[in-house]
Amino acid sequence: xxxxxxxGAGPAARSKRADARRNEKTLLDAAAxxxxxxxxxxxxxxxxxxxxxxxxxxxxxFPTRADLIIAVYRHQVEALAEAGPTLxxxxxxxxxxxxxxxxxxxGFLVTKHGLAAVLQTDNAGFDTLHAYFxxxxxxxxxxxxxxxVASGEIRSGFAAYEVMxxxxxxxxGAEGDSRYDARRLVGLLIAGLRR
Amino acid sequence: xxxxxxxGAGPAARSKRADARRNEKTLLDAAAxxxxxxxxxxxxxxxxxxxxxxxxxxxxxFPTRADLIIAVYRHQVEALAEAGPTLxxxxxxxxxxxxxxxxxxxGFLVTKHGLAAVLQTDNAGFDTLHAYFxxxxxxxxxxxxxxxVASGEIRSGFAAYEVMxxxxxxxxGAEGDSRYDARRLVGLLIAGLRR
Amino acid sequence: xxxxxxxGAGPAARSKRADARRNEKTLLDAAAxxxxxxxxxxxxxxxxxxxxxxxxxxxxxFPTRADLIIAVYRHQVEALAEAGPTLxxxxxxxxxxxxxxxxxxxGFLVTKHGLAAVLQTDNAGFDTLHAYFxxxxxxxxxxxxxxxVASGEIRSGFAAYEVMxxxxxxxxGAEGDSRYDARRLVGLLIAGLRR
Amino acid sequence: xxxxxxxGAGPAARSKRADARRNEKTLLDAAAxxxxxxxxxxxxxxxxxxxxxxxxxxxxxFPTRADLIIAVYRHQVEALAEAGPTLxxxxxxxxxxxxxxxxxxxGFLVTKHGLAAVLQTDNAGFDTLHAYFxxxxxxxxxxxxxxxVASGEIRSGFAAYEVMxxxxxxxxGAEGDSRYDARRLVGLLIAGLRR
DNA sequence: GATGAATGAGCCTTCATTCAT
DNA sequence: GATGAATGAAGGCTCATTCAT
Numbered sequence: 001x002x003x004x005x006x007x008g009a010g011p012a013a014r015s016k017r018a019d020a021r022r023n024e025k026t027l028l029d030a031a032a033x034x035x036x037x038x039x040x041x042x043x044x045x046x047x048x049x050x051x052x053x054x055x056x057x058x059x060x061x062f063p064t065r066a067d068l069i070i071a072v073y074r075h076q077v078e079a080l081a082e083a084g085p086t087l088x089x090x091x092x093x094x095x096x097x098x099x100x101x102x103x104x105x106x107g108f109l110v111t112k113h114g115l116a117a118v119l120q121t122d123n124a125g126f127d128t129l130h131a132y133f134x135x136x137x138x139x140x141x142x143x144x145x146x147x148x149v150a151s152g153e154i155r156s157g158f159a160a161y162e163v164m165x166x167x168x169x170x171x172x173g174a175e176g177d178s179r180y181d182a183r184r185l186v187g188l189l190i191a192g193l194r195r
Numbered sequence: 196x197x198x199x200x201x202x203g204a205g206p207a208a209r210s211k212r213a214d215a216r217r218n219e220k221t222l223l224d225a226a227a228x229x230x231x232x233x234x235x236x237x238x239x240x241x242x243x244x245x246x247x248x249x250x251x252x253x254x255x256x257f258p259t260r261a262d263l264i265i266a267v268y269r270h271q272v273e274a275l276a277e278a279g280p281t282l283x284x285x286x287x288x289x290x291x292x293x294x295x296x297x298x299x300x301x302g303f304l305v306t307k308h309g310l311a312a313v314l315q316t317d318n319a320g321f322d323t324l325h326a327y328f329x330x331x332x333x334x335x336x337x338x339x340x341x342x343x344v345a346s347g348e349i350r351s352g353f354a355a356y357e358v359m360x361x362x363x364x365x366x367x368g369a370e371g372d373s374r375y376d377a378r379r380l381v382g383l384l385i386a387g388l389r390r
Numbered sequence: 391x392x393x394x395x396x397x398g399a400g401p402a403a404r405s406k407r408a409d410a411r412r413n414e415k416t417l418l419d420a421a422a423x424x425x426x427x428x429x430x431x432x433x434x435x436x437x438x439x440x441x442x443x444x445x446x447x448x449x450x451x452f453p454t455r456a457d458l459i460i461a462v463y464r465h466q467v468e469a470l471a472e473a474g475p476t477l478x479x480x481x482x483x484x485x486x487x488x489x490x491x492x493x494x495x496x497g498f499l500v501t502k503h504g505l506a507a508v509l510q511t512d513n514a515g516f517d518t519l520h521a522y523f524x525x526x527x528x529x530x531x532x533x534x535x536x537x538x539v540a541s542g543e544i545r546s547g548f549a550a551y552e553v554m555x556x557x558x559x560x561x562x563g564a565e566g567d568s569r570y571d572a573r574r575l576v577g578l579l580i581a582g583l584r585r
Numbered sequence: 586x587x588x589x590x591x592x593g594a595g596p597a598a599r600s601k602r603a604d605a606r607r608n609e610k611t612l613l614d615a616a617a618x619x620x621x622x623x624x625x626x627x628x629x630x631x632x633x634x635x636x637x638x639x640x641x642x643x644x645x646x647f648p649t650r651a652d653l654i655i656a657v658y659r660h661q662v663e664a665l666a667e668a669g670p671t672l673x674x675x676x677x678x679x680x681x682x683x684x685x686x687x688x689x690x691x692g693f694l695v696t697k698h699g700l701a702a703v704l705q706t707d708n709a710g711f712d713t714l715h716a717y718f719x720x721x722x723x724x725x726x727x728x729x730x731x732x733x734v735a736s737g738e739i740r741s742g743f744a745a746y747e748v749m750x751x752x753x754x755x756x757x758g759a760e761g762d763s764r765y766d767a768r769r770l771v772g773l774l775i776a777g778l779r780r
Numbered sequence: 781g782a783t784g785a786a787t788g789a790g791c792c793t794t795c796a797t798t799c800a801t
Numbered sequence: 802g803a804t805g806a807a808t809g810a811a812g813g814c815t816c817a818t819t820c821a822t
Contacts, residue, residue: 023803043795045805054804059797117312120368158383159374166380169364173315179354185361188353188387189380214822215785238812249787254814256785413782433816435784444783449818507702510758548773549764556770559754563705569744575751575774578743582773604801605806628791639808644793646806 024061027051031072039114066129076108077136084140094147106186109171116171154193219256222246226267234309235264261324271303272331279335289342296339301381304366311366349388414451417441421462429504456519466498467526474530484537496576499561506561544583609646612636616657624699651714661693662721669725679732686729691771694756701757739778
C-alpha cells in the first residue's frame with residue numbers, strides 16, 4: 001500500500017489526493033461495517049448514511065457495487081494471498097499449510113455476511129469482483145495444492161478454483177445458524193482430499 | 196394419493212376440478228421452467244407469463260412462493276425420501292448407500308437453479324419450505340448416517356442436518372459453471388467422513 | 391312482501407321461482423351477516439363463501455353491490471317506512487313520534503357496519519341505493535317533520551333529506567368507538583330542532 | 586414557526602434545503618388539490634402526477650399517507666387550535682365562542698374531501714393522523730365546552746371528543762351535495778347543547 | 781342456473797442510479 | 802468534488818368482474 005499509486009505529484013495535488021484517500025477510507029470503513037451488519041447487498045443509501053456522506057460520493061469513488069466490495073476486502077484478500085507462501089514455509093507439511101490457509105479463508109468469508117453468496121452467484125456486474133478474487137487467490141491455492149500433491153499427501157486432480165469455490169460455498173449462510181459449522185464441514189472437504 | 200387423479204370420477208361432477216388440476220399442472224410446469232431459467236426467486240409475474248395465465252391464478256393456487264416451490268418439487272423430494280431405505284437395503288454397505296443417496300440429492304439440487312440458495316437462506320417466508328425439506332429428508336439422511344456409523348465406515352459426530360446443509364451449499368450455483376463440479380466436491384465431503 | 395312480485399305464474403314456473411327465492415334468501419342472510427362483520431364493502435368472495443355459493447350466483451342475482459345492499463335491507467327499510475305513520479298515530483305529540491322514529495333509524499344504521507358511510511358517499515354505482523333509501527324514507531320523515539312543525543314543537547326550514555343525512559352521518563363509525571354514542575348525539579341534533 | 590422559512594439563511598448552505606422545501610411546498614399543494622378532487626385516500630401516484638414528480642419523491646418526504654395528510658393540514662389545524670382561546674376572549678359569551686369555533690372547524694372540514702371520513706375511521710395506519718388531530722384540538726374544544734358549561738349556557742355531560750366527532754361526522758360528504766348544508770346541521774347540534 | 785377459476789387493473793413500496801445545485 | 806433529491810422500474814398483493822364448464 002505504501003506506494004500504491006501517486007506518481008510523485010506536486011504538494012498541492014498530493015494533499016488533494018491525501019484528502020480524497022482519507023475520504024475513501026471513511027467510505028470503506030462504513031461499507032465494511034454495513035456489510036457485516038446487513039450483508040454485501042445492503043442498500044447504497046445505508047452505506048452512505050453510515051459513512052455520513054452523500055450517496056453520490058459512493059458512486060463517484062466506486063462506480064459499481066463490485067468495485068466497492070473489492071476495495072473493502074482488498075487488504076484482507078492481499079493478506080490471504082501473502083499468507084500462502086508463508087504458511088508453506090513455516091508449516092510441517094504442505095497439507096498442513098493448505099489446511100491452515102483454508103482456515104484463514106474460511107475465517108475471512110464467514111464473517112462477511114453475504115459475501116460468499118455473491119462470490120458464487122453469476123450475477124451480472126460482479127464479474128470484476130469474481131475476477132479479482134480468483135486472480136489473486138487461485139494461484140496461491142494452486143501452489144498449496146500442488147505442493148501437497150507433490151508431497152503425496154493429497155490426491156491430484158482437483159483444481160484450486162474448484163476447491164475454493166467449494167470452500168466458499170460451504171461458508172454461505174454459516175453465520176447465524178448454530179446447527180451449521182462451516183469450518184467443520186470445510187475440514188471434512190479438505191480431509192476428503194487426502195489420499 | 197389413492198384417488199388423487201380423478202379418472203373415473205362422476206362425469207360432470209369433477210369437471211371443474213379436472214380443469215383446475217390441468218391448469219395447476221401447467222402452473223407447476225411453468226414454474227419449474229422459470230425456476231430453472233431464473234431461479235426460485237423469479238417474479239410471480241414471470242411465472243404467470245410463462246404459464247400464460249394471470250398472476251391471480253398463481254396466487255389462487257399457491258398463496259405463497261414457498262407453497263409453489265414445495266408443490267413444484269414435492270414429487271422429487273418424496274422420491275428422495277423413499278430412496279433412502281431402499282438404497283440401504285440394496286447397497287453393499289451403508290456407506291455406499293449414503294454415497295448414492297447423496298448423489299441423488301445432488302442431482303436434484305444441481306438442476307434447480309437457486310433452490311439450494313433458498314434452502315440455506317434464512318429468508319422469512321420460506322420457513323414452510325425449509326421445514327418441508329428438513330422434515331422430509333433429515334430423518335432419511337440421519338438413518339443413512341447412523342447405519343454408516345454403526346458399520347464403522349464413517350466417523351460419528353456429524354448431524355444429518357449439517358451434512359445436508361453442506362451438500363446443499365456445495366450445489367449452489369453449480370449449474371452453468373463448467374469449472375465447478377458440485378458432484379465431485381460433494382464426493383470429497385463424503386469421503387472426508389470416512390474413518 | 392306477501393305479494394312482492396310473481397304475477398300468478400304456472401305451477402312449475404312458480405316452483406322454480408320459489409327455489410330461486412329460497413336461494414336468494416340464503417344470499418341475503420349471508421350478505422347481512424358479512425355486512426355486520428366486515429362492513430358493506432366486504433369482498434364479494436366473502437359473501438359468496440358465507441352463503442356457500444359461487445360468486446357468480448351473487449352477480450346473477452345482484453348485478454351491482456348496491457342492488458345487494460338494497461335487497462339486504464329492504465325489509466328493514468320498509469318496516470321503517472311503515473313505522474312513521476304508526477308512530478304519529480300512537481305518540482303523544484308529533485315531536486315525540488319524530489324522536490322515536492329517528493331512534494329507530496339510528497338503531498337500524500348503527501348496526502350496519504359501513505352502511506351509513508356508503509349512504510353519504512357519492513361513490514358512483516350507489517345511486518340506486520341512495521335513491522331507494524331516499525324515495526322510501528324521505529316522505530315518511532317529511533311527514534313527521536311537517537306534523538311537528540304544524541304542532542309548533544319544532545322550527546321549520548329543515549328538509550327531511552337534510553335531517554336524515556345528518557342522522558345518517560352521525561351514525562358513521564359509531565360501532566366500535568366506546569367514546570362516541572351516536573344515539574346521544576342524534577338526540578342533540580333533534581333537540582336542536584326544537585323551537 | 587419562527588425560523589420556518591429560511592429567508593436570510595446562509596447563501597449556499599441552505600440551497601438544497603431551499604430547493605427541497607420548495608418542492609415540498611409543491612407536493613403539499615398538489616396533495617391538497619388531489620385531496621379536494623379525489624379525497625384523502627387518493628392513490629399516491631395521482632398525487633405524484635399532480636405534483637409532476639415521481640412517486641419516490643412523495644415517499645421521501647412523507648413516509649406514510651398520514652404524514653402527508655398531517656403536513657397538508659397542519660397550518661390549518663394549528664390555526665384552529667389557536668383560535669379557541671382567542672374566540673373565548675373576544676366573544677360575548679363562551680357559548681358564542683364555541684359556536685364560532687365549531688364554525689371554523691366545519692369550514693375546515695367541509696372543504697377537505699374525505700378528511701372527515703378518514704378522521705372517524707379506525708383504519709390502521711391513520712393512528713398518527715387521528716392522534717394529531719385529537720391531541721391538538723380536543724383540549725381546545727374541551728376548554729370551550731367547559732367555559733360554556735360554567736357560564737350555564739349549555740348542559741354538561743358531553744365530552745369534547747364526542748362533540749367533535751359529531752361535528753366531524755356531520756361534515757362527511759358535505760361538499761358537492763347542494764341539498765345538504767353541514768353548517769346548518771352542526772348549528773342544530775350545537776343548539777341542542779343549550780339548556 | 782350455478783360454479784369458481786382466471787383475469788388483470790390498480791395500489792403500495794423499495795432502491796439503484798442519475799444529476800442539478 | 803460532494804450532496805441528496807428525484808426518478809421510475811420492479812415486484813408484491815388484492816379484489817371486482819367475467820365466462821367456460
